[in-house]
Every structure is written in C-alpha cells, then in structure tokens.
Amino acid sequence: MIKKQKKYMEQFLSALKEENLKATTQRVAIFEEVIYGEKHRECEQICDSLKSSKVNISRATVYRTLDTLIKYEFIRKMDIGDGRIRYESKIGHPHHDHMICVETGKIIEFTSDEIENIQDDIAKEHGYKIIKHIHQLFVKPINND
Ligand SMILES: [Zn+2]
Numbered sequence: 772m773i774k775k776q777k778k779y780m781e782q783f784l785s786a787l788k789e790e791n792l793k794a795t796t797q798r799v800a801i802f803e804e805v806i807y808g809e810k811h812r813e814c815e816q817i818c819d820s821l822k823s824s825k826v827n828i829s830r831a832t833v834y835r836t837l838d839t840l841i842k843y844e845f846i847r848k849m850d851i852g853d854g855r856i857r858y859e860s861k862i863g864h865p866h867h868d869h870m871i872c873v874e875t876g877k878i879i880e881f882t883s884d885e886i887e888n889i890q891d892d893i894a895k896e897h898g899y900k901i902i903k904h905i906h907q908l909f910v911k912p913i914n915n916d
Pocket residue numbers: 810811859867869880
C-alpha cells in the first residue's frame with residue numbers, strides 16, 4: 772500500500788472508531804471499492820462488484836458504510852436528476868463538473884478554470900462567495916449526417 776493510501780485507510784479506521792463501528796473485513800472492502808474503484812456508481816453496482824470479488828456483504832452494510840463515508844467526506848453523493856443516487860470518491864479527485872449524455876448515460880468529467888472564475892465573479896457581483904457548486908451539462912452526441 773502506498774503511503775497516501777495508508778493515510779486514507781488510517782483516517783477511515785479512526786472514522787469507524789468514532790462511529791463505534793468495528794473495522795471488519797467487509798467495511799474495509801467497501802471503503803477500498805468505493806475509493807479506488809470505478810466512479811459514478813450506484814449502490815447496486817458497488818454491491819455487485821463486491822460480490823464478484825467474493826466478499827459477502829449485505830446491502831444494508833454497504834448503505835450504512837456509504838453513509839459513514841459521506842459523513843467523513845471520503846465520498847460524495849451525486850444526483851443527476853434521474854432518481855438514482857450515484858457515489859464518487861473525493862479522494863484524489865479535485866473539483867470537477869459533469870457532462871451527462873442523455874442517450875447513453877455516459878458521465879464525462881470536465882474542469883474549466885474559465886467557468887470557475889466567471890462563477891466567482893458573478894457571485895461576487897451579488898455580494899457572495901461560492902462555497903460549493905454543482906454544474907451538470909446534459910448532452911447528446913453531435914450528429915454529423
Ligand atoms: Zn465525477
């Protein structure tokens with residue numbers, strides 16, 4: 772395990788302690804799956820992936836562990852307005868925005884300093900500073916025919 776990963780694991784273990792939760796193999800597996808696995812997944816997909824790596828975990832445990840991970844800001848919930856909750860790791864992923872393809876459901880990440888600056892300016896003009904923003908673009912492929 773590289774040094775940084777070890778640090779995150781330690782932070783996770785102390786979060787569990789704080790919550791009076793035991794550091795079980797299952798919880799550790801959920802942590803690693805969500806932090807280092809594929810992004811933008813629903814609980815169901817996370818469960819399936821854990822199942823295929825032969826870790827036997829109840830959905831309730833996954834949900835509860837996800838809640839703990841959110842509370843301690845290891846991950847964030849992502850809502851693209853389709854009634855499904857997706858999760859993404861905040862570790863090692865600096866701020867970014869999302870583009871969602873309405874035809875394929877593909878989620879594309881992007882960043883733009885220009886957009887960030889313009890947003891800051893707009894907020895400032897109104898006497899505010901931005902503490903967080905959610906920027907989602909709904910797109911479909913350009914048809915060339
Ligand atoms: Zn993302």
